Amino acid sequence: MVLSKEEREALERKIRMKMRERLKGNANNSGLPWISQQPESKQDSSEQQSSEISPKIEELKNEVEKLRKENEELRKESEELKKRVAEAEAEAESKNSEKLSQILELLKKGTTTDESLLTELNVLRERLEEYERDKNFLMQQVETLSITLKNLTDSLKNIKEEETKKEEEKEEETKKEQKVKKKRWWIWR
Known part of the structure; x- marks a missing residue:
């Protein structure tokens, strides 16, 4: 019971x-x-x-x-x-894998007679096209991001170079001023 x-x-x-x-x-x-x-x-x-x-x-x-x-x-x-x-579940998984292998074989051959397989094949083709479009879009995004990154690194390098030039100029000016002051000091004596 x-x-x-x-x-x-x-x-x-x-x-x-x-x-x-x-x-x-x-x-x-x-x-x-x-x-x-x-x-x-x-x-x-x-x-x-x-x-x-x-x-x-x-x-x-x-x-x-x-x-x-x-x-x-x-x-x-x-x-x-x-x-x-x-x-x-194992049986269902094996059946699904069998169907996928059949579809792949049909894709390789390019022809089939079973309508259900044809519809599944069309669905898979549509998904593949969507993935390709997404991939292309993402590749374009990667390219634009890489270009902007390159531009930013170049501008950063330019800014750093300008800063180093300004610092060097300031150092040179301070050295000149010190030299000028020294000469004047000697002159006063």
Whole structure:
């Protein structure tokens, strides 16, 4: 017997509720077998209750064991289903690869008679054309970017050269000024 997940959960809830009710009944009746200080009549009633409870506990244990077995069976079934799904996916993948190889062969030959293969071939050709257009566009973008990069590097070099020239001119001017000052100093003396 295979139970669905909801049925299994409902059965487990039912078992838990029964166990709680029985435990509450035992606590309310104070029919606990380990209390030996009770009078004879209470001990008899507690023995009677424990004798009534023990078969019920056994039934519950049996139900739990059945549920465990069913759970194990469900696990095995789920593992088998997972294996089947994996096999089906592998088959689908192999079929797809076979179709692709057929299409490639037809592309090499350039002719075919199967209409579905022709439509797939046309779709693949359209995709190839789109990829070519995208590739060409991207190549143009790369070319323009490389040209702008080259222009920027050239302008950067020019700017650096101008800065170095300006610095050299400033250094030369400062040297000339120092020389001029030195001459004047000698002149004043």
